[in-house]
Amino acid sequence: xxxxxxxxxxxxxxxxxxxxxxxxxxxxxxVQVDMLFVxxxxxxxxxxxxxxxxxxxxxxDRDQWVREQVAKAGIPNDIxxxxxxxxxxxxxxxxxxxxxxxxxxxxxxSLIPEAEGIVGASWFLNEKADKADYNQTx
Amino acid sequence: MPMVDSxxxxxKLQGGEVLEIIATDPATQGDIPSWCERTGNxxxxxxxxxxxxxxxxxxx
Numbered sequence: 130x131x132x133x134x135x136x137x138x139x140x141x142x143x144x145x146x147x148x149x150x151x152x153x154x155x156x157x158x159x160v161q162v163d164m165l166f167v168x169x170x171x172x173x174x175x176x177x178x179x180x181x182x183x184x185x186x187x188x189x190d191r192d193q194w195v196r197e198q199v200a201k202a203g204i205p206n207d208i209x210x211x212x213x214x215x216x217x218x219x220x221x222x223x224x225x226x227x228x229x230x231x232x233x234x235x236x237x238x239s240l241i242p243e244a245e246g247i248v249g250a251s252w253f254l255n256e257k258a259d260k261a262d263y264n265q266t267x
Numbered sequence: 268m269p270m271v272d273s274x275x276x277x278x279k280l281q282g283g284e285v286l287e288i289i290a291t292d293p294a295t296q297g298d299i300p301s302w303c304e305r306t307g308n309x310x311x312x313x314x315x316x317x318x319x320x321x322x323x324x325x326x327x
Contacts, residue, residue, distance in 0.1 A: 150268065157274035158302075202292075203268050 132161040133263040134253070140169040140178075141185040142208070143195055148267040149211055150204065156220035163222045163257040165250070171229035174244045178235075179209040209241065216243040224248045224257075269295050270302060273324075277308065280326045285311065288322040295320050 133155060137148045152162045172178025184192040199206040205214055215221050223244045225235055230247045237247060258264050269290040277286050288299065296313070299322050303310040312323040 153268065154270050157268075157271040158306075159274075203272070 130155070130160055130262045132163070132261040133265065134258045134261045135162065135164045136258075136264075136266045137164060137166050137170045137173070138168040139267055140173055140182060142182050142192060143184050143188065144267065145170060145173060145182060145208065146199065146204075146211075148265065149208070149215060151265065152221050153204075153211070153215045153218070156215060156218035159220060161220055161261075163224065163253070163261065165224045165226055165248070165253045165257075167226040167229045167250070169229075169233060171225045171233050171235050173208060173212075174223055174225045174241055175235055175239045176209060176241055177239070179207075179212065179241070182208045212241065212243055224253060226250050226253070270298055273299070273302065277306075277324065277326055282326050284326050286324045286326065288320075288324065290320045290322075291318065293318075293320065295322070299324070 135148045135152055137145060139145060148164065152164055156162050166174050173182060183189065184195050196206040205211040212223065225240060225244060225247045227247050227249050230236065269288065269292055273286065273288050280286060299313065300310055303324060307327040309325040309327065310322060311325050314321050
């Protein structure tokens with residue numbers, strides 16, 4: 130595999146960990162990974178939004194425990210720190226979906242510097258997903 | 268993450284040098300041989316001692 134795309138829509142801490150871990154794994158092996166953050170997950174590409182990410186729903190009361198287990202597994206347990214570590218591989222691009230950015234109040238100025246920018250879903254699907262070896266959605 | 272750490276570490280080696288990997292994740296028993304096969308690196312030792320997994324990988 131030389132390239133993959135990942136579309137991330139879930140912003141619960143436990144649910145966003147998997148696509149980020151997969152991106153980290155593949156990028157560490159030199160695979161080009163392009164990630165599009167849609168729906169509430171677009172907020173993960175803002176510093177304030179990344180800080181607010183928590184385990185939600187049925188397991189909300191186990192947020193701290195999950196973070197401790199993540200740290201034990203050797204993964205940065207803060208989402209923004211993890212995003213920065215992934216970016217340092219040099220093989221991952223983070224994109225914010227323009228529709229999600231509009232709906233959930235994200236603009237270019239609020240994006241973290243590790244993000245490439247705000248892009249249309251059509252551009253991502255045609256220029257990245259369609260040309261990648263493998264696509265995933267979370 | 269053993270595979271992220273292993274990829275980072277092996278990049279620093281020259282061809283023919285050996286990377287020692289010590290992991291506690293049993294999934295490395297599948298991940299490491301598969302990784303060696305994909306990358307062309309040679310798995311020269313794989314052993315388990317008291318739930319710790321040790322691998323020696325020679326960089327191609």
